[in-house]
Amino acid sequence: MTGPLRDLRVVELCDELGQYAGKLLADMGADVVKAEPPAGSSARTVGPFVRDIPGPNRSLDFWYHNTNKRSAVFDFENDDAGRERLRKLILAADVAIEDRSPGTLAALGLGYGALSSERPGLIYCSITPFGQDGPWARFRSSDMVGLALGGPMNMNGYDAEDAPGAPPIRGHGDQGYKTACHFAVMGILAALLHRDHTGEGQHIDCSMHEALNSTTEVGLPYWLYKRENVIRQTTRHAAAHRTEPWRYPAGDGRDVLVFGVGRDNASWKSIKAWFQAEGFGKQFDEPRFDDPRNRQPARGSPEAGEILAEVGRFFAAHTAEEIYRGGQERGQAWGVIRSPDETLSDQHWHDRGFFVPVKREGLEGAALMPGAPYVLSATPWELRRPAPKLGEHTAEVLSEAGIE
């Protein structure tokens, strides 16, 4: 079986900003050639590295974001012949993705305008921090700067009692770049479906700023309809007014997320039975706990206070994972706050074959990394090859395309 994009040839001219878009296409079957300058993509210098030893083929960040791609080197910035070879390669492709600042590739004769006249079916996607035009088009950015201006960062932070004067907080993992790439791929696929019917290609102007602007949930509606800015709160949603905490410490020092205890009668019954089976909450049998309104913390009833206190004692006597599983087994959408690496020990993901082994330089055996973001029954995600070494496929790519 092969992926749904197995008929697509893609040339990717991307570093940290756009490389995830190329991965999303490559992982679903597209033949993605990463065109790199002789020194290699700057993404190869981003750590962490295998055993912390830097090197162009040792970046774990690069390994992850460049699966299933091939690498071909072109001296397209300095050398006319290299530029011409790259131009020919793009003219033989279905899709080009680039993340240079606006106008950079056009100045080299590699912009959409010059290429599309020779290949009208080309889909050419430009991913930039702010879009191709406008007063900020030439602003310099980064993942954090993008998250700041785009809006997500101002949603994340702390209650004053947890961290007085704390700034808005950036979630890690280059999430601004990831969101930009999700939008880039949505645009490329929409353009591809149009091309399937008409043969017509087009240019796609993908702005990280706009992608992030559309990705802050309640933030914009509160401004657009109420002219209110939501306020940041520790480990929970930003809101117009302070809301109840969700995060509780467990006995092992880790945290769980709990959204109300026994809001409805069915879940109250099962949680009560769970607590009492372990010797907690004996008083919960008293009729005053039967009314769900008495159990809501926001109402400040003595019963709600007693429940919270008992929950605190129960949680202190259990590990976070026990509370998470116990709640879920009783129909509660509770969570446990895990570090990314801790997901590796959850057997559910192994049941689904989610983590995939990757072998590469400097590694004894194979290491596991996250695999499919979506499971397609007829055309599944597949790891066909690990991230390429710099220039590993230059000769074969040129020879396949008949380029000298």
Place this chain on the structure above:
Amino acid sequence: MALPLEGIRVCDLTWVIAGPTATRVLADFGAEVIRVEHEQAVDPIRLGRPIVGDHPTLNNSGFFNYFNRNKKSVLLNARHPDGMDLLKRLIAKSDVLIENFSAGVLESWGLGYDELRAIRPDIIYCSISGFGHSGRDREFTTWGPTAQALSGLTLTSGLPGKPPAGWGYSYMDHTAGYNGAIAIMMALHHRNLTGEGQHVDISQVEAGIVLNGPAVLDGAVNGRTWRREGMPPGNRAWEPAVAPHNTYACAGEDRWLAIAVMNDAEWQALVRAMEEPDWALDPRFATNAGRLANQDELDARIEEWTSELDDYEAMELLQAAGVRAGVCQKPGDRFERDPQSRARGWWRMLMHPELGECEYDGVTPRLSKTPGELRSTSPLIGEHTREVLGEVLGLGEDEIDAAQASGALM
């Protein structure tokens, strides 16, 4: 202009946020998205704040309007045999069926993938659930914050020595929705090649774990966890380790500027923009290694400089000098002050019968020949019941009246 997904019909059984986000994207690009709703189990977002007016009416939620523009709404009672029959007829006329119920719910309606395929052989069936439709914990459920906690996104957002800040909104509802739109469009391309449909099974937690691949690999390869002293690093850089890289308080209440210096040349540009204060010429700050080793002092010095300045003016000054800097914009700033979004015509206005004049964010990315567009507000509940039953299913007026009288359309 043509829309890229024109002619694609989506039978949309989604609710809350993750599913409607997927269909928002498809609708923005021109798909005919038909939300199938039921008065006895209404989408809670129809009651979601902010609302306009004193009480929720099902049609006055700005929150619902944000996620459901460009869509149609049909009332169908799937618990009524005639309602189920009409739902199956709608599925037969649809290219895509999407839902984000807990795993097993649609099967319990007798609409598992095999049954759907019997109704429409090339159907693309997309399910979005917390844990996916296979695996030992498939019946567990999530909200956006649960998925963020389980995937590692919550823990990796915060200041060292503090509880996690996490994400102040359901980032994973948005992102699971984007994954849904992506997977559906990939499946449509495969169908164009072969005529074959398929089942797309999305787990919201998996969709979160893939967003921190390098941190997982750092654990698998180097045995390192983010649960350690000094982590998460707040707004300082994890990788590549560079300094200065942080948010700095500016003049005014809760005003912050993000500054990212990635190399020595950018550091020198920052020093020039600050007019070369003596402290900045200290040789300890000349190299990235020195700046990393003295980061507390470095950040305090830079904040002394920014704290006197207006955040937008400081940003302009630094950007003119070639330094990566950006204001931490609040929602109101994004709408009222952001010149980039204004210049690009990002904000759009439509008139909604209960909400009045509504502003919307635009459609991105921008396709040069077949751009997505804002065509209609979110639908009133059941607004398109008669239209869809008539035009899509070919029912006559009296048949629709009969279905209405039987209780199938509620």
